[in-house]
Amino acid sequence: MSAIYHNTMAALDKIVPPKLQPLWTHPAGPKTVFFWAPLFKWGLVIAGIADLQRPADSISPSQSGALLATGLIWSRYSLVIIPKNYSLFSVNMFVALTQSYQMYRALSYQNQMKNKASSEK
Template sequence: MSLLYHKSMAVLDKIVPSKLQPLWMHPAGPKTIFFWAPIFKWGLVIAGIADLQRPADTISPTQCGALLATGLIWSRYSLVIIPKNYSLFSVNLFVAGTQCYQMYRALSYRHNQKTIV
């Protein structure tokens, strides 16, 4: 698999326009996992935004807490690694933000249910 990757990158290196070469050759550029992992992680943000339409009684505070913690931990990590990965930082900040709001909705709903009874 590594041989296939290296050969395909050698071909693509010749095709990438000179204006895009700094991005292409960057240590966190498209030739690395540091670029693609945050791109795919935006799926969690999209799912979190879609979940804003869910009724609050179906939200799992445990799941929200886990995703919130993950978002905060990886946001911090992305700023201490070398090279700094700002795309990883931004996606994890959004994951944490959406889950923080979902956690608020779930806990608020549960609190209101206790005061009604």
């Protein structure tokens, strides 16, 4: 598998335009996992944005909390590794932001239900 990857990269090296060579050869460029992992992680952000339409009673606070925590942890990590990975930072900040809003919605809903239940007693 490694030979296929290296042969593919060698072939692509020849066709990448000179203007894009700095990006192509960057330590966090398309030849590395530092580029592809954040790119595919945007799927979590898209899913989180789509979940903003879900009713608040169907939001899992534990799932949102876990995603919020990982977003914050990986955001910090992306700034202390070498090379710094700003695309990883941005995607994880978006994960953290969408999940913090979901947490707010879930906790607000739970508080409303508690208040409603206590006022009915």
